[in-house]
Amino acid sequence: MAEQVTNYKCPKCTGPLHFDSQTGKVVCDYCGSSYDPAEIEALYRDKNEKAAEAGGEAAGKQEKQEQELREQEEAGKASQESAQNWGTAEGMRMYHCPSCGAELVCDSTTAATSCPYCGNPTIIPGQFTGMQKPDLVIPFKMEKKDAVEALKKHYKGKILLPKAFSAENHIDKVQGIYVPFWMYDGSASGSATFEATRSDTYQSGDYEVTETKHYTVSRAGSISYEKVPVDASSKMPDDLMDSIEPYDYRDLKPFQTSYLPGYLADKYDVSLEECSKRADRRVEQTLYEELEGTVSGYDTCHRVNQYCELQRGTARYAMMPVWLLSTKWKDKNFLFAMNGQTGKMVGDLPVSWGKFWAIFVALAVPLSILFSIIASAIE
Amino acid sequence: MESAMVPILIAIVVALLVCFVLYSQMKSVAERDDAQEYLVGGLNITQQSDIYTHTTKTRRKIEHNDK
Numbered sequence: 001m002a003e004q005v006t007n008y009k010c011p012k013c014t015g016p017l018h019f020d021s022q023t024g025k026v027v028c029d030y031c032g033s034s035y036d037p038a039e040i041e042a043l044y045r046d047k048n049e050k051a052a053e054a055g056g057e058a059a060g061k062q063e064k065q066e067q068e069l070r071e072q073e074e075a076g077k078a079s080q081e082s083a084q085n086w087g088t089a090e091g092m093r094m095y096h097c098p099s100c101g102a103e104l105v106c107d108s109t110t111a112a113t114s115c116p117y118c119g120n121p122t123i124i125p126g127q128f129t130g131m132q133k134p135d136l137v138i139p140f141k142m143e144k145k146d147a148v149e150a151l152k153k154h155y156k157g158k159i160l161l162p163k164a165f166s167a168e169n170h171i172d173k174v175q176g177i178y179v180p181f182w183m184y185d186g187s188a189s190g191s192a193t194f195e196a197t198r199s200d201t202y203q204s205g206d207y208e209v210t211e212t213k214h215y216t217v218s219r220a221g222s223i224s225y226e227k228v229p230v231d232a233s234s235k236m237p238d239d240l241m242d243s244i245e246p247y248d249y250r251d252l253k254p255f256q257t258s259y260l261p262g263y264l265a266d267k268y269d270v271s272l273e274e275c276s277k278r279a280d281r282r283v284e285q286t287l288y289e290e291l292e293g294t295v296s297g298y299d300t301c302h303r304v305n306q307y308c309e310l311q312r313g314t315a316r317y318a319m320m321p322v323w324l325l326s327t328k329w330k331d332k333n334f335l336f337a338m339n340g341q342t343g344k345m346v347g348d349l350p351v352s353w354g355k356f357w358a359i360f361v362a363l364a365v366p367l368s369i370l371f372s373i374i375a376s377a378i379e
Numbered sequence: 380m381e382s383a384m385v386p387i388l389i390a391i392v393v394a395l396l397v398c399f400v401l402y403s404q405m406k407s408v409a410e411r412d413d414a415q416e417y418l419v420g421g422l423n424i425t426q427q428s429d430i431y432t433h434t435t436k437t438r439r440k441i442e443h444n445d446k
Contacts, residue, residue, distance in 0.1 A: 160401050212436075214432045239409055349406075363394035371386030
């Protein structure tokens with residue numbers, strides 16, 4: 001099989017290279033030499049292009065093999081052995097590690113990984129060619145130890161966290177991943193109508209009178225937006241990726257594969273069109289909130305009508321740094337994510353219902369006694 | 380009897396409120412439904428109107444405590 005993957009090797013000693021989040025350089029694991037990502041990118045450009053071509057051929061061969069297997073199965077001739085092979089091939093790709101020659105079985109979207117045998121960071125340049133080449137990347141700034149530390153902080157001060165969870169808990173996996181995102185530019189214009197009221201209360205004889213004036217309030221306007229991010233990987237939970245926002249876009253750089261060694265990376269598998277629905281929803285909601293924000297001087301205000309028209313602009317494909325930490329407790333998986341640039345950590349924690357009700361009783365009983373004493377004193 | 384229940388009810392509500400604040404601290408993952416951080420230059424208002432439609436009145440008899 002032709003070589004389809006690349007191990008970035010040190011030009012001085014041929015040791016494996018990885019991207020160092022602290023220095024922003026590509027560093028040799030053995031001799032410690034450091035290089036600018038652009039320098040390594042230029043060195044490997046030709047090699048990557050050749051690998052991409054070979055990758056295309058190999059993918060074609062694989063598709064052919066899959067087709068053959070399908071035909072065999074349909075004809076009822078597939079042996080047990082070939083049926084097992086089909087199970088492995090479905091949605092998977094096979095590569096050879098250029099360092100140790102081991103066979104790497106990867107998901108069809110995998111773009112960067114590490115060899116499970118020799119541990120060398122491995123890039124699959126064929127995943128980043130033509131339309132699949134990302135425009136931008138935010139390099140990692142946070143290290144693995146920062147992610148572990150942030151998770152410990154995340155547990156701190158959580159009174160309802162079961163003691164056993166943090167005590168027994170060991171993190172099963174900590175992975176630095178470049179997650180594919182689409183970023184949308186554009187503008188939105190629209191209008192909204194609100195029903196608003198202003199109330200005045202006064203006393204008239206034995207009666208308290210409340211006079212409420214009703215208004216119909218209309219607002220129309222437009223907003224422009226830039227780089228609204230939507231994660232383009234079906235494997236990544238959308239709510240988890242939304243929760244680690246925002247990224248600081250001042251660190252956005254033109255994409256280079258030399259930022260990837262040492263991390264995992266996936267190419268997008270949710271299309272630009274499909275993801276745009278989520279971006280549109282967010283922009284529409286923001287327009288209505290902005291319009292509502294201009295309605296002032298009323299006691300109540302609620303939206304009764306709304307209209308929005310979107311003008312889509314440029315869309316960019318970007319790779320964003322995420323640390324994923326996973327753990328299992330009482331047969332349930334817990335997934336935490338940390339923004340690999342800002343260090344923002346998110347992840348839902350288990351709740352001890354025993355503690356919940358104990359705190360409730362511990363508060364409700366003394367408060368009942370206290371309020372009863374106050375009430376009788378007032379009477 | 381009814382007035383004796385009021386402080387207990389208030390205590391239960393306060394205790395539940397505290398417990399739900401603690402519960403909300405355990406949840407940090409939610410889908411975003413706005414894009415506030417990505418706006419460029421803010422809202423450009425093109426039209427606005429505030430039209431008065433009508434007035435409603437409600438009356439409540441004030442109860443005097445003659446104790």
